[in-house]
Amino acid sequence: MRSRRYRDRHGRGLRSPLHRAQVPARLSRAQSFAKVAAAEFARMREREPALLAEVIFAIDGVPPASSTEPCFGRVFPATSNRLTHIVLYRRVIEDHAEADTRDALIAEVVADQVDILRRT
Known part of the structure; x- marks a missing residue:
């Protein structure tokens, strides 16, 4: 008896997702970047x-x-109708970082932006 494979209707791939919803492998590159950057900023805020x-x-x-x-990021100072913003540019950082050094580069860029904010 032949085992039945479950593929999409055109026969090119799996019907269901390969990973469950909360597994880190399921995160897109943008989501993974945002998660690391937000954690680093929260650490700096503490x-x-x-x-x-x-x-x-x-x-x-x-x-x-x-x-x-x-530039990897930028600080937009506060004005009369806007709060201070720190913005990181994801694609620039990812293009300059190796796969194993991306998180360290994100931490360095966040620290640099906070240092720029401190000096202004």
Whole structure:
């Protein structure tokens, strides 16, 4: 008797997801990046709660087209109608990092952006 394989209707792949919903292998690269960056920013916020209490942390894919120099992240200072923002650029960081050093580079970029904020 022949075992039956469950494939999609065109015969090219599995019908169901390969990983369950909460497994780290199921996360996309963007979700994995966001998770690491948010954890690093939370760790920095615990160290310096007075400085980072009203700072908004964001992740963008690429820097705006108007920027003239390459950058991993940017600090947007507070104005009268906007809070301070720290923005990391995911694609730039991923392009410059090796697979095993990505998390360290994210931590370094977050630390650099907080240091820039501290100096302003």
